[in-house]
Amino acid sequence: MTNYPELSVDKLRFMCDENLFNFETTASIPPLDVMLGQKRAVKAVEFGLFAKNQGYNIFISGLVGTGKITYAKAAVNKVAVKQQIPGDWCYVNNFKNSSQPIALRLPPGKGYLFCKDMEELIEDIKTEVGKIFSSDDYEQSKNDIIKKYQERRSVLIDSFNDKAEEYGIMPQWSTTGFIGVPMHDGKAIPAEEFQQLDKEEREKIEKKILMVHEKAMEVIRRMQELEREMREEIRKLDGKVGLFAAGNLIDEVIEKYQENDEVVDYLEAIKQDAVKNINDFKDHSGEEDHSNPFAFLKKNTQETIRDKYKVNLLVDNRELQGAPVIVESNPTYYNLVGRVEYETRMGMMSTDFTMIKSGALHRANGGYLILNARDVLTNMGAWEALKRILKTQKLFVENLSEQYGMTAIASLKPKPVPIDVKVILIGNPYLYYLMYNHDEEFGKLFKIHADFDTQMESNADNIQKMAGFISSTVTSKKLKHFDRSAVTKMVEYSCRLAGSQKKLTTRFSEVVKILCEADIWATMDESDIVSGKHVQQAILEKNYRSNKYEEHLQEMFADGKLMIDTEGRKVGQVNGLAVMSVGEYMFGKPSKITANTYMGKGGILNIERETKMSGTSHSKGVLILSGYIGQKYAQKTPLALTASLTFEQLYGGVDGDSASSTELYALLSSLSGVPIKQSIAMTGSVNQKGEIQPIGGVTEKIEGFFNICKIKGITGEQGVMIPYQNVDELALNDEVVEAVAQGKFHIYAVHTIDQGIEILTDVPAGICDENGTYPAGTIHDLVSRQLREYTDRFIKLSKSAEEPKTNS
Structure with missing residues (x-):
């Protein structure tokens, strides 16, 4: 060894x-x-939560599973519970323009009470109005008015009748108007007798009838005026009585909310409208409009009163303890900004202020809103609406169709609600930088970035x-x-x-x-x-x-379908290590890498690149090998080298430069003719100076080769060679650690190509002397000799090829 x-x-x-x-x-x-x-991220979030200036919203980024959402909820709740509870918000009818409902702000918990007070107020008004309009005093006053006008009407008619009789005409009144009948000796002339009169007499009587008819038209107009005067006087009586019945009740509610000017103005408007429409409060039960075939589509009077004076409690904060913290899991446009709903009756759509529904921004007003950035971006209109609201600090409830110029529908235009909310977006780092670089407003609105580390x-x-x-x-x-x-x-x-x-x-x-x-x-x-x-x-x-797919690959190694050697020595052949991932599971997969070298001008050919199966990083790694070979061996003589490198039995493509040192070992073996131990697999990238550089997945790569060695048979000589920078990343399993402890498996950490080639061949790499030559028998000497031989041969062949041309 x-x-x-x-x-x-x-x-x-x-x-x-x-x-x-x-x-x-x-x-x-x-x-x-x-x-x-997450000290850095925690400090950023804490600073962002206490920053009150506009634009200091927070973007929390990090990979899945780092606890972003859990921490965001806990941190925000911790701050929010110490803050003031924001007020309630209500939408009420705008009696001047019903298409623009008014937003009222009340102290927290008062919104619910205000709704109850208004419901009781309307019921009390209906009760009091019913009582007072059914009282004897009211009936007496109303009858006095009617009697007065009936007397004036009677005087007018009697005067007219006397005038008509002077003309010899008997007036007859009907529901359709006035008819004048000629008289003779105090008796009406029948139509047959009237026709038997001579022409001159008939014309004389007809002129009198015409004159009387003109007078009758004046009387009718005067009677209509008296009718209008009577109705107006009755209306004033009803208003006076209604003000007496409803005014005191409304004044009691006004006194209760006198500190809120907007509520007082609204109650005053109710008083004026109630007095003006006091008849609506009377009992109309049993009355039906039989003349309108579509009357069933309309709301009855009681429904109209209820909806007209109802308070739409948009935000109810009575149960809060501190500022609100809203987590919106489905941030669609309407779920964020609210909506105006419609109801359909026989195909006809209608709406009013009672059908305005709150969004997450309404409920989070005065507090915090936590959103998933990806969900906001993937919901149409949601991101643009959120930015607009954060910029203007006003929340409009609008239909999405109006935003994008779709079909226009007559709808409400509720008055906007002033908004004060801090938004916490949660996403991955890639999404943050994508938004920061491509949305110029993002950086202004989300000035705090809390990046969670892994x-x-x-x-x-x-x-x-x-x-x-x-x-x-x-x-x-x-x-x-x-x-x-x-x-x-x-x-x-x-x-x-x-x-x-x-x-x-x-x-x-x-x-x-x-x-x-x-x-x-x-x-x-x-x-x-x-x-x-x-x-x-x-x-x-x-x-x-x-690990199903890992086991399938191991079976293929065991059956020899995937070829790899874990014993012996071979020239130009090495065992490289790669990492594969299936979902969350990663495992190492050894690969046979071979190199062939021969004379030529092709340089180093990457077969994977030529077949378009190589990624950019892998292609770069192979090109670096050319730089190393040139720097090491072509300082005095040119290179006449062609070499081919490939991953054997690789059909799915390859990327990454972690095999570049492995490929260089195969090249050196092929050029020197020195065989490499097949019992040692290797990984690591290399630079042009021959220095080994760190790679990823070192633990999985070692365990992957160890598993293949177990399948092929542990010999005690097998092992793995890794970059020295990756030593502190090792987290090997018990089985590998035990094998190393028993001397059955070996792991080497190398700094340079020279160290690696010596481990693989048991031959010194060689150190260049002052003359630029290497000691005889070393790897670099053998490589240099082979390259010079290629060059000399190439020169001789070139000269021999030129001689016939010279002789000719």
Whole structure:
């Protein structure tokens, strides 16, 4: 084996010491009451919640499972409970313009009382009006008016009748008008006798009838005037009586709300309207409009009064304790800004101020509104409406069709409500930067960005807080308590999720998932306490539910359908490591990488790139190899090299540069002719100077190759070579750690290509001397010799090809 030191067992994963905890179970740990691992984001949110200036709304970003929504609710509620309760909002009828309802603001809890007071007021007015209009005094006063006008009418008619008799005409009154009948000797002349009179006599009588008829028209007009005068006097009587009946009742309510000028103005308007329409309060039961065939479509008088004077309580804050905190899970346009609803009667749509419904912004007014950013953006009109309201600080209830120029419908135009709300948007970082870069108003309206991290430092304080988080989850989820071994395993699992021995994950949804599953396994084991073995089983079983495709690939390796060697040595062939993901499950997949080199001018050909199966990162990695070869071996002589690189049995494409060092090892082996150990797989990217660079998924890659070695047979020589920068990211499972401890599996951390090639070949890489040559027999010397041979051959062939042309 190579003389390069291997990684010791203590470097393979973070081992949590149980002695860090001074408890037996989480039952003795107080629940965690602070946000864990998000100090920067927490400070940003706290600042944003206390900032009162316009535009200091908050955008909380972070990956799913980092606790954004849970923390946002808790933080906002903590601040809101100490703040003043905002007032109630009502919409009432506008008696001057019914299409523009008036918004009234009342102290918190007074809105509900105002609705009740108005309902009682209207019922009291109807009762009092019914009493007073059915009283003897009112009937007497009304009869006096009617009698007075009847007397004047009688005088007018008697005077006319006397005048008509002077002309020899008998007046006859009917419902259709006046008829004049000629008289002779005090008796009416029958129509037959009138026709038998001579012409001159008839014409004389007809002139008299015409004169009398003209006088009758004047009398009729005068009678109509008397009728109008009588109705007006009765109306004034009704108004006077109605004011007496309703005025005192309304004044009592006015006195109760005298500190609110808007409410007082509204009650005064009610008084004027009630007096003007006092007849509506009378009992009209039993009266039906038989002349209108569509009368059943109309509201009856009692319904009209009820709706006309009703108070539409839009926002009722009587049960709040502090400022409101509203979480709108479905932020459609109407759910945000409210709506004006319609009712249909026989196909006819109608609406009024009582059908105005509140939105989330109404209910959050004076407090906080929490929204999912993606949901707001995907609902038509919601984002533009939210921005407009935050800019103008006024909330209009409008139909969405009016916003986009769709079909115009006659609707209400409620007076706007002044808005004072702090909006907390929750989304992922990509969405935040997308909105910030493409919406010029976003940065002005959401000046606070709280970015939730996925990792936190793995120090003693955070480990203790992790135990407190486990205790909180156990309490809230009603799980069995965890003992010290179980907490220790959960901390180690958190470290693996974070992908670093120096970090713990803050994706607490993944942690909670294992906590719940470990509780289930403890229940199945009939244990009262969750121990470390239950946590370990939960992790293994969770992986088992997701690793179907990994097992299928392992079966193909076992059957030889996917070809890979884990023993022996071969020239130009190496084992690379890649990571595959199926949903949330990631696993390592070894791949055979081969290189062929020969004389030519083609340089290094990436077969995946030529077949358009290579991603940009992988293509860049291959091009870097050309830079390394040129810098290393073509300082004095040109290159006459063609090389081909490929991932064998790869048909789905490849991306990433983590295999660039692996490909370079294959090239060096092919050029030097020195075989490479097939028992060692490798990963890591390389720069043009030959330095190894870190990669991702190192834990999964190592475990993936180890599983293949188990299938092929553990020989004790197998292992993996990784970049030294990835050592602190290792979180290997128990099986791999045990194999390393027993010397059956080896893990090397390398800094340069030279170190790696020596491990793979047991041949020194070679150090260039002052003359630019390498020691004989080293890898670089062998490569240099091969490249010079290619060049010399190429020159000779070129000269021989030119000689015939010269001779001719």
